[in-house]
Amino acid sequence: MSVDGFVFVDLETTGTRAAEHEILEIGFALYSVDLEPVERFEMLAVTTGTAVLIERVRNDPAYDFITRMHTKNGLFAELEKQLVTLGDKVPTDLSGYESEIVDILARWGVDESTPLCGCSHRMDREFLDRWLPKVEAMFSYRMIDARSFCEAGAILDAGRTAERLKLVDEYGTANHRVAEDIHYAANLLRVFHDRAPIPFGA
Numbered sequence: 001m002s003v004d005g006f007v008f009v010d011l012e013t014t015g016t017r018a019a020e021h022e023i024l025e026i027g028f029a030l031y032s033v034d035l036e037p038v039e040r041f042e043m044l045a046v047t048t049g050t051a052v053l054i055e056r057v058r059n060d061p062a063y064d065f066i067t068r069m070h071t072k073n074g075l076f077a078e079l080e081k082q083l084v085t086l087g088d089k090v091p092t093d094l095s096g097y098e099s100e101i102v103d104i105l106a107r108w109g110v111d112e113s114t115p116l117c118g119c120s121h122r123m124d125r126e127f128l129d130r131w132l133p134k135v136e137a138m139f140s141y142r143m144i145d146a147r148s149f150c151e152a153g154a155i156l157d158a159g160r161t162a163e164r165l166k167l168v169d170e171y172g173t174a175n176h177r178v179a180e181d182i183h184y185a186a187n188l189l190r191v192f193h194d195r196a197p198i199p200f201g202a
Contacts, residue, residue: 003109005038006031006144008117008185010178011124012075014057014066018123018130022053023094024075026101026132027178030108031117035190036198041104042178044082048092051083073177094131101135115142119174119185146188153192164191171197 008029015021022045029040054076057063070076083090091097116139118124125143128136153161168191174184180200187197 010181018126117144120147146185149192172200
């Protein structure tokens, strides 16, 4: 069974290089063929190493941007709260979440014909390949990158593209949390295919 619609991904991480950095939050969302939201799930990627990881990031000047970003958007606080909630049930690594993600995506119909959607999400695929390879392997090698429509539009018709992006921003901007960033990516696809953006949570 293949997906009747679109599957979006977004990850929050400690940086841009999958070989060096780690995943903090995982999100996938299923949208209909008309780009209406159907189902979404988010997951705080806590492991037994998360507390040490957050402390290292906070204390390293090289991660100042990441620290400020994930302090402001509340991600660090939620990760620390989740560690307390899970107690001794915290998995040792992300493989502890992989089967759950695979099961959800399989229920949606994801198979090797399903392109992975997102916004500048080549990096996300690299992180999936590094940290959640069974999840990455479920999808087609093809991708639908909402940001590419913006880049092409800026060259082909800069004025109209600026108007479209302004309209999308009125319905919520990306804030480096997976749910909102997926919604933003879907709204980008909507406006570049003659559909009005929709509010987050609609």
